[in-house]
Amino acid sequence: MTEPVSVLTQxxxxxxxxxxxxxxxxxxxxxxxxxxxxxxxxxxxxxxxAGLRGRGGAGFPTGVKWGFTPRGAGKPTYLVxxxxxxxxxxxxxxxxxxxxxxxxxxxxVVACHALESERxxxxxxxxxxxxxxxxxxxxxxxxxxxxxxxxIKGSGINVDVTLHxxxxxxxxxxxxxxxxxxxxxxxxxxxxxPFPAQAGVYGMxxxxxxxxxxxxxxxxxxHGVEWYRTMGTEKSPGPKxxxxxxxxxxxxxxxxxxGATARxxxxxxxxxxxxxxxxxxxxxxxxxxxxxxxxxxxTPMDFDAIxxxxxxxxxxxxxxxxxxxxxxxxxxxxxxxxxxxxxGKCTPCREGTFWLSQxxxxxxxxxxxxxxxxxxxxxxxxxxxxxxxxxxxxxxxxIKSSLAHFREEYEHLVEHGRLPEGIESHTDAVDHxxxxxxxxxxxxx
Amino acid sequence: xxxxxxxxxxxxxxxxxxxxxxAEEIVGxxxxxxxxxxxxxxxxxxxxxxxxxAGVRLCAELCDLTKAEVGAxxxxxxxxxxxxxxEHLVSVCTNFAxxxxxxxxxYRHLSDKLGVGHNGTTEDGQFTLExxxxxxxxxxxxxxxxxxxxxxxxxxxxxxxLVDRIAAGERPAPTRGFPPEGIRAVQHRLAAxxxxxxxxxxxxxxxxxxxxxxATDGAVPVPESGPGLxxxxxxxxxxxxxxxxRARAREAVREAGQxxxxxxxxxxxxxxxxxxxxxxWEPPEPGASAGGDADQEHEEGTS
Numbered sequence: 001m002t003e004p005v006s007v008l009t010q011x012x013x014x015x016x017x018x019x020x021x022x023x024x025x026x027x028x029x030x031x032x033x034x035x036x037x038x039x040x041x042x043x044x045x046x047x048x049x050a051g052l053r054g055r056g057g058a059g060f061p062t063g064v065k066w067g068f069t070p071r072g073a074g075k076p077t078y079l080v081x082x083x084x085x086x087x088x089x090x091x092x093x094x095x096x097x098x099x100x101x102x103x104x105x106x107x108x109v110v111a112c113h114a115l116e117s118e119r120x121x122x123x124x125x126x127x128x129x130x131x132x133x134x135x136x137x138x139x140x141x142x143x144x145x146x147x148x149x150x151x152i153k154g155s156g157i158n159v160d161v162t163l164h165x166x167x168x169x170x171x172x173x174x175x176x177x178x179x180x181x182x183x184x185x186x187x188x189x190x191x192x193x194p195f196p197a198q199a200g201v202y203g204m205x206x207x208x209x210x211x212x213x214x215x216x217x218x219x220x221x222x223h224g225v226e227w228y229r230t231m232g233t234e235k236s237p238g239p240k241x242x243x244x245x246x247x248x249x250x251x252x253x254x255x256x257x258x259g260a261t262a263r264x265x266x267x268x269x270x271x272x273x274x275x276x277x278x279x280x281x282x283x284x285x286x287x288x289x290x291x292x293x294x295x296x297x298x299t300p301m302d303f304d305a306i307x308x309x310x311x312x313x314x315x316x317x318x319x320x321x322x323x324x325x326x327x328x329x330x331x332x333x334x335x336x337x338x339x340x341x342x343x344g345k346c347t348p349c350r351e352g353t354f355w356l357s358q359x360x361x362x363x364x365x366x367x368x369x370x371x372x373x374x375x376x377x378x379x380x381x382x383x384x385x386x387x388x389x390x391x392x393x394x395x396x397x398x399i400k401s402s403l404a405h406f407r408e409e410y411e412h413l414v415e416h417g418r419l420p421e422g423i424e425s426h427t428d429a430v431d432h433x434x435x436x437x438x439x440x441x442x443x444x445x
Numbered sequence: 446x447x448x449x450x451x452x453x454x455x456x457x458x459x460x461x462x463x464x465x466x467x468a469e470e471i472v473g474x475x476x477x478x479x480x481x482x483x484x485x486x487x488x489x490x491x492x493x494x495x496x497x498x499a500g501v502r503l504c505a506e507l508c509d510l511t512k513a514e515v516g517a518x519x520x521x522x523x524x525x526x527x528x529x530x531x532e533h534l535v536s537v538c539t540n541f542a543x544x545x546x547x548x549x550x551x552y553r554h555l556s557d558k559l560g561v562g563h564n565g566t567t568e569d570g571q572f573t574l575e576x577x578x579x580x581x582x583x584x585x586x587x588x589x590x591x592x593x594x595x596x597x598x599x600x601x602x603x604x605x606x607l608v609d610r611i612a613a614g615e616r617p618a619p620t621r622g623f624p625p626e627g628i629r630a631v632q633h634r635l636a637a638x639x640x641x642x643x644x645x646x647x648x649x650x651x652x653x654x655x656x657x658x659x660a661t662d663g664a665v666p667v668p669e670s671g672p673g674l675x676x677x678x679x680x681x682x683x684x685x686x687x688x689x690x691r692a693r694a695r696e697a698v699r700e701a702g703q704x705x706x707x708x709x710x711x712x713x714x715x716x717x718x719x720x721x722x723x724x725x726w727e728p729p730e731p732g733a734s735a736g737g738d739a740d741q742e743h744e745e746g747t748s
Contacts, residue, residue, distance in 0.1 A: 088579035129593035130622040167522035184482030186521040245542040245583030
C-alpha cells in the first residue's frame with residue numbers, strides 16, 4: 001500500500017508560504033549553499049543519478065537533458081521554465097506557483113548554477129493572472145533578499161529572472177513553439193534538430209523545463225539522491241503531483257510517489273467517485289494521453305507501467321469519468337479543443353482535426369453512418385506520426401482509444417441516433433469555430 | 446490572414462506618452478527587441494481594449510517589424526482581441542472536466558442572459574463573453590473567470606448572479622485573488638507592469654463600475670514608479686472551505702511553536718528596478734550557429 005508524500009506540497013498548508021518570510025521559516029532556500037559548493041557538472045550528475053524525469057509530459061530524464069548543454073562555448077545559456085500549463089485536466093503548476101512560488105525560484109537558481117546560466121525566463125500562461133502576481137511578488141522579494149540578481153549570497157553567481165506572460169495558445173506548451181513565442185513570433189513548433197539545448201531561444205543553448213521538474217531540484221540537492229529514490233519506482237523515482245478532476249468527490253492536486261495506482265489516489269485522496277458512481281474511463285495524463293478504462297485502475301502511475309497499459313503518464317492529469325458519461329461526447333469535446341488549438345503549421349493536424357470534429361457532430365446529432373467509425377480511424381492514422389509535433393498525436397489519442405475500448409457506444413449512436421440508456425448528455429458541445437465564419441462542410445455527400 | 450488594424454470599430458486611437466514610455470521600458474527588458482512583442486500587445490490592450498491599429502504601429506516601430514508581422518502574431522493568440530472588449534471579460538471553461546459538471550450549461554445561460562455569443566460584447570459595453578479552453582482550474586469545475594480571476598464551482602444561476610452583481614458595481618471576491626478591476630487594468634498586469642495607475646487606459650466615460658469601486662475602495666495599490674514590481678497588497682483569499690479541506694487532508698509541516706498566523710505578513714517588498722538587459726549578451730551573428738540559420742529562415746518566412 002503506497003502512502004501519499006509531502007515534498008513539493010509540504011508548504012501548501014502554510015498560509016504565508018508564498019512570502020519570503022514564510023518560505024525561509026519553513027526551510028526554504030537552504031539548498032543554495034549546498035548547490036553552490038558543488039561544481040555545475042556534479043549537480044547535473046546528481047540530478048541524473050536521482051533519476052528525475054521531466055514532469056511536463058514527456059518524462060525525459062532531466063539530468064540527461066541538462067547534459068546536452070554545451071559548456072564553455074562562449075555563448076550565454078538560457079533556462080526557460082515552461083509554465084504554459086494548458087493540457088486539459090492539468091492544474092498542478094498553477095497551484096504550486098500560487099502557494100509556493102519561492103520553491104520554483106529556488107529551483108531556478110540551482111538549475112541556473114548547474115547549467116552555468118545567468119538568465120532565466122518563466123514563460124507563464126497568460127490566463128494565470130493570480131499565479132503571475134504571486135510570482136512577481138516572490139521575484140521582487142527574492143531580489144531584495146539577494147537570492148536573485150548579482151553575486152547571490154556572496155557566491156559570485158548571478159541569476160536574473162524575467163516573468164513573461166503569454167497570450168493564450170495551447171501549442172506554446174510544446175518547447176520549440178514556446179521558444180518561438182518567447183521570441184515574439186507565432187507559437188509554431190520548430191524542426192529538430194537543432195535541439196534547444198544547442199540552439200534554443202535567440203539561437204543560444206537553452207534548457208526548457210517544466211515548473212514541477214524545476215521544483216524537484218532543490219529537494220534532490222538538499223536531501224540527496226538516496227532519499228529521493230526512496231519514493232517511486234526504479235525507473236520513475238520521486239514524488240509526483242497528480243491532478244485529479246472529473247467525477248470524484250474531492251478533486252484536487254495530490255502528491256504521491258510515482259507508481260501509486262489510480263485506485264489508491266482516488267479512494268484515499270479523493271474519497272472515491274462522485275456519489276459512488278462507477279469509474280468507466282479516465283485520462284492518466286491529460287486529454288492527449290490515450291483513455292484507460294475502469295479495468296486499468298490498478299495500474300501503477302509511473303511512466304513505464306502506464307506506457308505498458310497503452311497510454312502515457314503525460315502531466316498526470318487524471319480526469320475520471322463514470323458510467324453515466326458519454327465517451328463519445330468526451331472525444332468530441334477534446335477534438336474541438338485540438339481543432340481550435342492546432343497551430344496550422346502542418347496539414348494533417350490542421351485539416352484532420354477539422355474533419356474529425358465534423359464527424360463527431362454528425363454522430364452525436366443522430367446523423368452518424370456506419371462507415372463513419374472507419375473514417376474516424378482512417379483520419380486518425382493519417383494524423384498520428386504524420387504531423388509536425390506531438391499535438392497531432394495527442395489529438396487522436398482520445399479517439400483511437402475510445403474506439404478501441406468503447407466501440408459499442410459509437411455503434412449504438414450510429415444505430416439508434418442517440419446515446420445508450422443510462423448515459424446522460426451534458427448539453428450540446430460549443431462550436432469553437434462559430435466565431436470564425438467557417439462554413440459547415442458536408443462530408444462525403 | 447486579416448490585418449487586425451482593419452477590424453476595430455472604436456474611435457481612432459492614439460498612444461498616450463505614458464503608454465509609449467512603458468512600451469519602451471518593456472522592450473528594454475529583453476535581450477532581443479522582438480521578445481517584447483507579447484507583453485507589448487497586452488499593453489496595447491490595456492490602452493485600447495483590443496489590438497488597435499495605433500497599437501500595431503507602435504509594436505512594429507519598437508520591435509523593428511512590419512505591421513503585417515505584428516498582425517500575424519496578434520491574430521495567433523486567443524487573448525488578443527480584434528474588437529474592443531467590454532469593461533469585463535467573462536470566460537467560461539467548457540473543456541470536458543468542466544463540461545461534465547455543467548460548464549457548457551453555464552456558458553449557454555450566460556450567453557442567453559447577456560445576449561451575446563463567443564467573443565461578443567454587450568451593447569452597454571460592460572461584458573465581453575467567451576468560452577474558454579481548459580483554464581487549469583479543474584478541481585473547481587465548472588469555473589468562470591472574470592478578468593482572469595477565477596470563480597470556482599459555478600452553476601448557471603450563480604454565474605448569472607455574479608454578472609448581475611458586477612454590473613451593479615459590486616466587487617464580489619473570486620476564489621483566489623482580488624475582485625475584478627476591469628480587463629484593461631488586468632492587461633497592465635499581464636504586461637508585467639503591476640497594477641494599473643488609476644484612470645490610465647480607461648475610456649473617459651461616466652459610470653464605469655471599476656472607477657466607482659476604486660473611488661470607494663483603496664485596496665488596489667498604485668505603483669510608485671518604474672517597471673511594475675510594485676507591492677501586491679491584496680491578501681490571498683483561498684476559500685475557507687478549501688483551506689479546511691486541505692488541512693484535513695494533509696499533515697501540516699509547520700514546525701512546532703511557530704504559528705504561521707502569528708508571523709507578520711503583508712508588508713510587501715519595495716518596488717525595485719527590474720533587471721533590464723543582460724550586459725554580457727551579444728546578439729547572435731547571422732549564420733554563426735544552426736540557430737542563427739533557423740532564425741534567418743524565420744525572418745524570411747514571416748516577412
